[in-house]
Amino acid sequence: MESQQDILANIKRRQFWDFVFALTGLMSLLFALITLITLIVDLSLTGVPRITLDFFTSFPSRFAGKAGILSAWVGSFCVMITTAFCAIPLGVAAGVYLEEYSKKNWVSQIIELNIINLAGIPSITYGLMALGLFVYQLKLGQSILTAGLTLGLLVLPIIIVTTREAIRAIPNAIREASYAMGASKWQTIRHHILPYSSGGIMTGVIISLSRAIGETAPLITIGALTFIAFLPTAPISDVPPFINLKWLMDPFTVMPIQMFNWLSRPQAEFHVNAAATGVILLMMTLIMNGGAIYLRSRFRKKMKW
Amino acid sequence: MKWILSLPLVFLVNAAQAQVPVIKIDGSSTVFPITEAVSEEFQISKSGKVRVTVGISGTGGGFKKFCRGEIDVQNASRPIQEKEIENCRKAGIKFLEIPIAFDATAVVVNPKNTWAKQITVAELKKMWEPAAQGKIVNWSDVNPAWPKEKIKLYGAGSDSGTFDYFTEAIVGKSKSSRGDYTASEDDNTLVTGVSKDVNALGYIPMAYYEENKSKIKALPVVGGPKAPGKDKAIYPSRETVENGTYYPLSRPVFIYVSETSMKKPEIKEFVDFYVKNSATLVPEVKYVPLPAAAYQESLKNIKANKLGTVFGGHSEVGLKIDELMKRERSL
Numbered sequence: 222m223e224s225q226q227d228i229l230a231n232i233k234r235r236q237f238w239d240f241v242f243a244l245t246g247l248m249s250l251l252f253a254l255i256t257l258i259t260l261i262v263d264l265s266l267t268g269v270p271r272i273t274l275d276f277f278t279s280f281p282s283r284f285a286g287k288a289g290i291l292s293a294w295v296g297s298f299c300v301m302i303t304t305a306f307c308a309i310p311l312g313v314a315a316g317v318y319l320e321e322y323s324k325k326n327w328v329s330q331i332i333e334l335n336i337i338n339l340a341g342i343p344s345i346t347y348g349l350m351a352l353g354l355f356v357y358q359l360k361l362g363q364s365i366l367t368a369g370l371t372l373g374l375l376v377l378p379i380i381i382v383t384t385r386e387a388i389r390a391i392p393n394a395i396r397e398a399s400y401a402m403g404a405s406k407w408q409t410i411r412h413h414i415l416p417y418s419s420g421g422i423m424t425g426v427i428i429s430l431s432r433a434i435g436e437t438a439p440l441i442t443i444g445a446l447t448f449i450a451f452l453p454t455a456p457i458s459d460v461p462p463f464i465n466l467k468w469l470m471d472p473f474t475v476m477p478i479q480m481f482n483w484l485s486r487p488q489a490e491f492h493v494n495a496a497a498t499g500v501i502l503l504m505m506t507l508i509m510n511g512g513a514i515y516l517r518s519r520f521r522k523k524m525k526w
Numbered sequence: 527m528k529w530i531l532s533l534p535l536v537f538l539v540n541a542a543q544a545q546v547p548v549i550k551i552d553g554s555s556t557v558f559p560i561t562e563a564v565s566e567e568f569q570i571s572k573s574g575k576v577r578v579t580v581g582i583s584g585t586g587g588g589f590k591k592f593c594r595g596e597i598d599v600q601n602a603s604r605p606i607q608e609k610e611i612e613n614c615r616k617a618g619i620k621f622l623e624i625p626i627a628f629d630a631t632a633v634v635v636n637p638k639n640t641w642a643k644q645i646t647v648a649e650l651k652k653m654w655e656p657a658a659q660g661k662i663v664n665w666s667d668v669n670p671a672w673p674k675e676k677i678k679l680y681g682a683g684s685d686s687g688t689f690d691y692f693t694e695a696i697v698g699k700s701k702s703s704r705g706d707y708t709a710s711e712d713d714n715t716l717v718t719g720v721s722k723d724v725n726a727l728g729y730i731p732m733a734y735y736e737e738n739k740s741k742i743k744a745l746p747v748v749g750g751p752k753a754p755g756k757d758k759a760i761y762p763s764r765e766t767v768e769n770g771t772y773y774p775l776s777r778p779v780f781i782y783v784s785e786t787s788m789k790k791p792e793i794k795e796f797v798d799f800y801v802k803n804s805a806t807l808v809p810e811v812k813y814v815p816l817p818a819a820a821y822q823e824s825l826k827n828i829k830a831n832k833l834g835t836v837f838g839g840h841s842e843v844g845l846k847i848d849e850l851m852k853r854e855r856s857l
Contacts, residue, residue: 283563283811363581444552448562448580450569472548472579482582485555485712487737487812492714 261503268496276497280450281479285490288483290498292449296365296473297434299453303369303469304376304433309426312377316384316422321410340378347375348442356443363444365453366469371439376429383425387418420520424513431509435502437477447482449474476502546574547792552581553588553601556629556687556731557779559811561601564800567807571799576792585687589782593617598787599797602780603629603687608839620785623835624797624824625850626804628814630776631692632735632762634717634742638724641665641672644759646748647774650696653679653727659704665725679707680716680728688713692729695774695843717742729775732762733812749773767814774843778816778850785833794828801825816847823851 279289323329351371361367391414399409415422453468476498483495551561558580565578583591585602592600593613606614606623614621633650635642642665649668652658665672682689684701694700710716713734720726721741735744746759753773766772781800787793801824808815834855 280566281562282566283559283807444581444583446579446581447558448565448578450566451574451577482558485714486559487713487731487734489737 264496264499264503267493268498268500271493271497272500276494281448282450285483285486285488285494288491288494290476290479290501292452293474293476293479293498294501295452296449297475299365299468299473300368300372300440300475301430301434303365304372305426305430307370307373308376308380308429311373312380312426313384313422315377316381316388317410317414319381320385320388321406321414336378336381340382343438344375344436345438345442347371348439350374351439351443362470363446363472364470365473367443368440368445368473368475369469371443372433372436375436375439376433379429379432380422380425383428384418384422387421387425388414390421391417420517420523423520424517427509427513427516431506431513434505434509435477437475437481440475440478445478446472446474447478546577547790548577548579549599549787549793549796550579550597551599551601552583552591552597554585554603554687554779555582556585556603557601557626557781558582559733560627560779560804560808560813561599561781561800563807563811564796564803567803568796568799572792576796578796584685585690586685589613592621592782592784593619595619595784595786598784598790598793600782602782604690604777604841605780605837606782606835606839611835611839620833621835622783622785622788622797622828622831622833623855624781624783624801624828625778625816625820625847626781626800627779627808627816628767628776628847629779630732630762630767630772630814631688631695631729632732632744633727633729633747633775634720634735634744635727636720636722636724637741637743639743642727642745644748645745647696647750647753650747651698653677654681654693654703655697656702656704659706675725678719678723678726679704680719680726680730681707681709682713682716682729683709683711686711688729688731691777691841692775694841695777700841732767732814735762736812747772747775764809764814768817770846776814777841777843778845778847779813785831788828788831797828798825801828820847820851827851 276289277294278291279287280291281293282288319329319332323332348371351367351374355361355367355370356363361370395413395417396409399413404412449472453471453473454465456465456468457463480495480498480502483491483498486492549565551565561580565580569576569578580601581588585604588597588600588602589606589610590613591597593610593616595617600621606621633645652668653662662668663676664674665677666674668677681703682692684703689703690700693703697703708716708719710719713730716728716730717734717738720728721738727745735742744762746761748757748759749755750757753771755771755773758771760766760772762772762775767776770776781797783793783797788797801821804821805815805818832855836850836853836855
């Protein structure tokens with residue numbers, strides 16, 4: 222039989238290891254945080270003074286002081302819109318189908334496994350696929366549409382997975398109540414499942430877009446350009462039918478590519494431009510992620526079950 | 527929701543509208559800054575009536591696109607090679623070859639390196655040839671007068687035009703190099719590497735040396751018997767590159783224009799603009815311009831529509847520019 226002392230010693234030993242583990246965890250966290258903060262501070266110190274209004278409204282130039290990111294941020298923006306337009310309907314619909322309609326058998330299990338695998342494929346592979354399929358087979362060229370479709374495919378698995386998780390969080394009682402009132406399956410989805418899960422879905426969408434905005438590899442593979450000193454065709458025109466989709470087929474560049482090009486220049490002034498672009502890109506990602514967190518907490522508050 | 531159905535219609539209607547002409551340029555990252563400068567000025571002078579796009583897919587990648595007819599102008603940091611000529615011939619693409627500037631490679635060491643005052647082509651060859659791998663490890667292995675310290679080599683990655691030319695000029699065969707050195711496609715990485723290591727030696731494009739003179743120093747190169755300066759050690763500079771005494775590490779860079787594209791008025795205008803303004807724009811982006819006579823000769827060649835390359839499918843080391851301009855061309 223153990224004496225009281227033994228027990229006390231045992232507790233002490235366990236508490237010690239508990240403390241060691243907590244300390245290790247804290248250190249790991251601090252290590253990651255400090256690295257990140259150093260990077261951000263270093264980038265900001267170099268880049269922030271360069272961020273002026275002119276920087277957003279000027280085209281790239283051979284003079285570092287005159288160069289700006291107008292074509293790059295407009296390009297990024299257009300590509301993001303196209304990506305969202307392609308990926309969201311497809312991703313959400315696929316998620317709803319897998320969660321609400323598909324039978325749980327080996328086929329659906331294989332599909333499920335593949336979606337998870339897709340999320341882990343290196344992005345350059347999507348670029349190679351897009352080069353073969355969109356650029357050469359479908360002859361879409363090195364256009365905003367090609368880029369949007371490529372990044373759309375890239376983020377599709379993320380959207381599917383988050384949609385499914387958001388739907389899974391809805392208690393079955395809601396569905397049963399809806400059916401009990403005589404609603405059809407589609408009515409249940411349309412009026413209950415989708416609205417209740419929209420917070421989670423939006424979060425997934427925003428996070429996936431903030432991943433897409435920083436992607437460079439697949440866009441370089443499909444042949445995104447480096448120097449562009451003009452904007453895509455305006456989406457609105459003064460002649461009927463007033464809406465213009467020609468911009469989808471226009472050549473483009475995006476912020477990470479512009480940044481990469483400036484970074485590889487010999488002149489230090491261009492490196493400052495690259496840092497400034499980096500800060501802006503970082504801010505955009507932070508704002509998008511912040512928005513995602515806000516949305517999630519808002520929708521959580523509204524839900525009462 | 528019905529408006530969605532009308533979208534394809536909108537698309538078709540718009541596609542039928544008049545197009546703003548686009549000049550598509552791609553290829554070498556070495557030539558990119560020059561073409562960027564020219565495109566910038568050209569678009570300003572045309573006040574947006576012509577659009578120019580410039581991509582970077584490397585000289586090799588660019589020639590693939592060029593010989594498929596995907597681009598109008600190709601930036602090339604070396605002459606077109608035999609295989610590429612063959613590809614262009616098969617696709618029926620004829621082209622104009624226009625030299626537009628000089629690019630030089632500087633051999634650089636750490637500023638604290640006190641022993642190396644100059645370097646000969648033979649010494650460079652001893653250091654960089656494939657047989658040196660694992661054997662030439664100390665500075666003293668290259669030259670007994672140098673210390674018995676480990677030599678750290680930094681050079682261009684194998685996808686770069688600088689790599690192709692350096693190996694051709696030093697080792698004698700393009701792409702033939704030792705593999706155990708720090709290779710990077712990003713020249714700034716090489717500059718940082720050499721600036722942090724007393725025992726380092728590297729080769730980088732001259733523009734990168736000029737921007738970093740406080741961090742690294744260039745070694746004057748002794749060209750040897752084939753060089754115009756024989757045994758004199760020559761520093762890389764605008765003068766020595768222009769007059770051809772910085773031998774053998776300087777070379778002309780080119781643009782290639784497809785003949786079909788040349789028939790479009792905006793591209794003809796762009797190419798003329800390029801050649802006429804190179805003398806002022808090339809030094810602005812830190813490259814060495816060709817002698818004025820060479821640009822004049824190019825304008826004449828463009829006018830006479832002289833197609834083909836003067837190189838016959840391979841690079842040549844230490845070529846004089848006036849010699850080059852007078853040569854016969856072949857497709």
